[in-house]
Amino acid sequence: MIHKRYTVEDGSVRTQKRNRPAVSVRTGWQKGVLAATVLLVTAMMTPSFGQLKSGMTDDNAIQSSVPPIKLATLDSSIVFEPDTGVAAKTGYASMRIPALVRTNKGNLLAFCEGRVGTSSDWAEMDLLLRRSLDGGKSWQPAQIVAPRGQGPTSNATPIVSKDGTIHLLYQRDYAHLFYTKSTDEGKTWSAAVDITATVDKIKNVYAWNVLAPGPGHGIQLKNGRLIAAIWLAASPIVKPKRKHGPSCVATIYSDDLGKSWKMGKIVADNSNAIKNPNESMLVELADGRVMINMRTGSDKHQRAVAYSPDGISDWSHPVFAAELFDPICMAGFIKMLPPKRLRRVAGKFSPGKSWLLFSNPDSRNIKGYPRRQLTLKLSLDNGQHWPVTQLLQNGPAGYSDLATDGRGNIYCLYETNTKAKGWNYSLVLKKISIRPAKK
Numbered sequence: 390m391i392h393k394r395y396t397v398e399d400g401s402v403r404t405q406k407r408n409r410p411a412v413s414v415r416t417g418w419q420k421g422v423l424a425a426t427v428l429l430v431t432a433m434m435t436p437s438f439g440q441l442k443s444g445m446t447d448d449n450a451i452q453s454s455v456p457p458i459k460l461a462t463l464d465s466s467i468v469f470e471p472d473t474g475v476a477a478k479t480g481y482a483s484m485r486i487p488a489l490v491r492t493n494k495g496n497l498l499a500f501c502e503g504r505v506g507t508s509s510d511w512a513e514m515d516l517l518l519r520r521s522l523d524g525g526k527s528w529q530p531a532q533i534v535a536p537r538g539q540g541p542t543s544n545a546t547p548i549v550s551k552d553g554t555i556h557l558l559y560q561r562d563y564a565h566l567f568y569t570k571s572t573d574e575g576k577t578w579s580a581a582v583d584i585t586a587t588v589d590k591i592k593n594v595y596a597w598n599v600l601a602p603g604p605g606h607g608i609q610l611k612n613g614r615l616i617a618a619i620w621l622a623a624s625p626i627v628k629p630k631r632k633h634g635p636s637c638v639a640t641i642y643s644d645d646l647g648k649s650w651k652m653g654k655i656v657a658d659n660s661n662a663i664k665n666p667n668e669s670m671l672v673e674l675a676d677g678r679v680m681i682n683m684r685t686g687s688d689k690h691q692r693a694v695a696y697s698p699d700g701i702s703d704w705s706h707p708v709f710a711a712e713l714f715d716p717i718c719m720a721g722f723i724k725m726l727p728p729k730r731l732r733r734v735a736g737k738f739s740p741g742k743s744w745l746l747f748s749n750p751d752s753r754n755i756k757g758y759p760r761r762q763l764t765l766k767l768s769l770d771n772g773q774h775w776p777v778t779q780l781l782q783n784g785p786a787g788y789s790d791l792a793t794d795g796r797g798n799i800y801c802l803y804e805t806n807t808k809a810k811g812w813n814y815s816l817v818l819k820k821i822s823i824r825p826a827k828k
Contacts, residue, residue: 456738456769458731459826460779460799462819466525468499469517469816470808481515483508483813486604486719488545489790489802493553497521497792498575499528499802500545500557501816505537508812511630513537516545516559520575525800525818534578535559535567546603546617556615556647558602563631566600566619570647587641587650588619595655597621599631602641603668604719605790610673616642616653616700618669618681635659638666638683642701653701656681663693663707670722671700674771675743682722682747682772683707690715690758692747694772712775713747713766716758720749721791721801728797730825739769747775748789748801760787763803765821781819797823 472480481503488500499519504512516535519528535542540562548556555571557578566588569581588600599622607617619641624631640653657666665686672680679700683693692713696705713720725744727735735744744767751764763786767777787804794800799821804814 455776456734457826458734458777459824460765460777461822463822465817465819467807467815468519468528468818469501471813473808478506482506484816485804485814486543487788487790487802487816488547488605489792490547490549490606491792491794492549492574494574496574497525497800502543511541514542516542518575525820544601544604546607548607548609548615550609550646558617560601563599563601568647584650587652591652595621595637596623598624599633605670608671614642614644615647616640616671618671620667634665636665636667638669640701656695656704657683657707663687666693668719672724672745675741684715684719686717714751714753716750716752716760718750718760719788720747721789722747723791725793726795742770744769745772746791746799748791750786761785787814
């Protein structure tokens with residue numbers, strides 16, 4: 390019973406009686422649980438400060454992170470296969486290190502190394518090319534672009550320029566850099582020119598004794614510059630074979646369509662944070678910046694990225710891309726133009742930003758991180774997030790390179806096993822379509 394005293398208008402004091410409301414008695418821990426429950430429910434129902442500030446609700450946030458896009462594999466073809474049995478001892482025991490470009494006329498050029506007698510990086514090799522005139526459905530016979538001799542001949546790095554020329558960088562013996570070009574869709578090639586002197590000029594900064602461009606395609610920037618990644622190593626030993634580390638990554642470029650070449654600044658050097666950066670690829674973003682995506686030997690098992698205003702200087706400090714797992718393997722990386730049927734999606738989900746594609750073995754859930762599970766990923770926001778993925782090869786898969794046709798078709802040339810096992814790879818091309826997802 391509650392007794393409430395109050396004063397009336399005539400000044401007298403009166404007492405009002407009423408029953409006490411029922412109140413349950415709670416212990417201290419019960420009160421704590423109740424308070425925590427109230428806070429949790431409130432937090433779940435209340436937009437975050439960042440969402441309130443931008444006008445984004447939770448539903449919109451979820452919707453925006455999953456664009457209505459899907460990747461679908463259309464078809465595939467075997468491009469290169471190794472010899473087997475006795476023939477492999479003198480023939481091509483392994484077909485490795487893919488490079489792929491689509492010419493201005495729509496033809497596909499697929500490069501690889503025909504490794505003689507063994508899959509070793511130090512084997513004798515022919516640098517091979519096959520051409521497809523029908524989008525990868527069929528392939529013309531293999532031709533030798535650079536014949537074996539003087540040690541390994543490898544790391545094809547083709548660049549297609551606006552005038553239709555196919556420029557090609559490659560290395561011999563991990564010590565000499567060569568340049569050649571084709572003006573007839575890869576049918577014939579100019580005499581190769583040794584441009585190692587270009588790389589020698591930075592020995593006062595980095596005392597390298599191993600070099601290799603790419604591998605995989607390079608690019609031409611909007612201003613006409615031809616540019617590709619190159620990695621260098623300062624091997625502590627020279628016999629019997631030089632090591633590929635410690636290493637660093639830089640760029641090599643030409644501002645006169647291949648007549649002369651120059652070295653850019655070092656992007657990343659071996660350190661505790663970024664261990665042995667090497668095989669890398671470049672894209673030019675919509676805002677003109679050049680982005681590099683690097684393989685490293687770091688324990689984080691993530692790709693490293695950095696940015697430059699011109700591709701040759703003022704590189705940002707490399708950081709790891711948390712969504713891009715790396716089993717320590719070369720990867721495909723390319724910018725693509727959204728097809729017409731997805732322009733509205735691009736305008737809604739990524740206005741003013743570049744669409745990027747990335748391919749590599751995503752074996753994060755397999756013990757030991759083997760080169761398996763080749764996966765294609767799509768980013769709609771300059772590589773900040775990768776919400777769209779497609780498994781391309783459920784099994785052994787290694788290096789890969791990418792090309793696109795501007796109509797929503799993607800081509801991936803990659804290493805896998807079709808005849809032999811282990812490092813005795815074949816190269817397969819898969820065609821993938823990007824299309825609206827059904828609601």
